[in-house]
Amino acid sequence: KAGVTQTPRYLIKTRGQQVTLSCSPISGHRSVSWYQQTPGQGLQFLFEYFSETQRNKGNFPGRFSGRQFSNSRSEMNVSTLELGDSALYLCASSLDGRPTNEKLFFGSGTQLSVL
């Protein structure tokens, strides 16, 4: 079974641009969540999608948005990029994502650099 796939692996953008990151979950998984990882702030929760609906959202500005498609693939978009958006963006998938000890499977992330 293929794991969680994130594309692209690396991305370089300039301030003011927008970017779209993609995440393909493990087949059969319906929950996809996104995390931002930076050296200063560590890992922070962005949002979680289940069956094409955003079910939970972290404390990030409206420039950060996402969506999920009917095949459970998810995209996140960051508009008007700022230098502070430089980070590793991790996607995780699980069967239904409810707050149990359900195992989350992470991708290898997209490293975004904003110049």
Add this chain to the structure above:
Amino acid sequence: AQTVTQSQPEMSVQEAETVTLSCTYDTSESNYYLFWYKQPPSRQMILVIRQEAYKQQNATENRFSVNFQKAAKSFSLKISDSQLGDTAMYFCASRSYSGGSNYKLTFGKGTLLTVNP
């Protein structure tokens, strides 16, 4: 709100020895789960071990075990017979289970573990 604190930014251990990584947490929820994740240089987060808060028995997974002290809100990870492949960043995380909308993991800042030959 949940908080997770890892007080050891870096640790090192000799191959085949035992090392313990510390973690404390704070939560107002009565039902929650605790996890240790490993992030090697490949950047992929890998679940090492998980503990249900209502279970008193400490979880074990092969060479990995936890010391869960609920009253002290402490959740340390012990790695026995350390191997070179254990070199990675280790994150402690909590996840609440209260019927609310907390479908997220709250992570600590991580501990970089280096296993020396």
